[in-house]
Amino acid sequence: MVYRYGATRTGRDRFRVDSAHRENGTSGASGQETQESARQRIICAAIDLYGEHGFDGVTVKTIAQRAGASAPLVIHHFGSKAGLRTACDRYVAEQFSRVKTESVRRGSMPRNVAHEAVMANRHLVKYLMRAFVAGGPEVDLLFDQLVEDSLVYTAEAEEIGLVYPSRNPRHRAVVLLLQSFGGLVLHRHMERHLGMSLVQEDPDPEGLDAYMATLMELYTRPLFNAEAYSELLGAEQAEQAPESSAL
């Protein structure tokens, strides 16, 4: 009963990381990998269940069962439930960095990296969203790295003329990242309203196209009329209202 991510490898799954790639816990781990090590199975099960039900919605026993192991074994390997949590954080961070390095080695266009990486590793992303709202040292670091990567990619895109420059590229990167993740964290409501979300099992193409079209509209055309806005702002007497219904 070995648990395995996903089902079939479609064309879009180029970016999926191999879940069987073992992260060596102790340096001299005597290799015995006729099949996935229990430690690895536990981590994968935990990531899936945590991503689905949140950190507090899953018991150690449930994770162990899903991994085909016993609860004490989980403790044996990770010391405690918190230890498992940080192990998962580390594992996810490592996998994401692997995705990144592999995609640059493959010479992919940077503009595809993030999106395809998300699509191909839903479990990891779902976990990551939970982790981002919960916070934690490992995961904060990962977020920071995403900001840096985003800055690099955006700069490259600027040079091609694909992206317009910003007065404060770093701030723009952070805000864009936060906004993008917002749609993932609240995928529940995205599913309810748009009929799809990026992390659901089988996103139907038309819903995805609708979402992408909306994003493209938002990002290729202005939303506010800047002149009308500042005009209106000047017309109102003392109302200090720097922003609009966009929160």
Add this chain to the structure above:
Amino acid sequence: MVYRYGATRTGRDRFRVDSAHRENGTSGASGQETQESARQRIICAAIDLYGEHGFDGVTVKTIAQRAGASAPLVIHHFGSKAGLRTACDRYVAEQFSRVKTESVRRGSMPRNVAHEAVMANRHLVKYLMRAFVAGGPEVDLLFDQLVEDSLVYTAEAEEIGLVYPSRNPRHRAVVLLLQSFGGLVLHRHMERHLGMSLVQEDPDPEGLDAYMATLMELYTRPLFNAEAYSELLGAEQAEQAPESSAL
């Protein structure tokens, strides 16, 4: 030891709702309100603590202590912890609708409503973000109402010429709402990177201005060069990549 929201009423607090406004549980509740009822105190304490630590991070006992009551009293009033949760959901939804109706009665510009409402009711917003990611009937309904409201406001803004029309206003409203809430849900990282967040205690003005400037830049000027983008898209052979690093 009566717990009370906030401290002093500044000019910006026009939109704050009166936390003492009692929601009548049983219809014929014999009124005895020399001070805030315990039921109300418990709800306020729960909203604060839930918003701060999440639904699973707080015990009934903690809530009771904060409200100056005992754990059994919480159960006595709400039946169970889940009952308290739905009572909080209902209360928050009611407060938000109150904010809305009061602001329209006051004749405020709709474009200010959302932003100022957020600023003035941080506890409610913090709770709401937790509730949005957790989901639930009451809270889903509230989200849907926010979408509808946003549609109305945006339509009005369109007529003034403040906002440009969209091919699919509803989709745009949903995506904008999700993106905006993303920044609130992940306020942790917004604080770490921008030095402020909309739900923190005392947002320093310069950080807020920086954030607003970033938002305005994003919403008044295009981010992508549409021509360059579609050109690039046509140039690439079979790469089906509908979107970019914006996730």
Add this chain to the structure above:
DNA sequence: TGAGGTGCTGAATATCCGTTCAGCCCCGAG
């Protein structure tokens, strides 16, 4: 063959937490 070590488990433990119970205080009605 035996010793030791590793991976793993079932049962037991300790703790926490939501909930129940029996009863107190206080106030208003008869």
Add this chain to the structure above:
DNA sequence: CTCGGGGCTGAACGGATATTCAGCACCTCA
């Protein structure tokens, strides 16, 4: 004054859960 009831509490209960413990199976090396 007495009765009754509502608001409220301390103590106890029961279930769930992370963690510990003692030991089993198996494998390796002497």
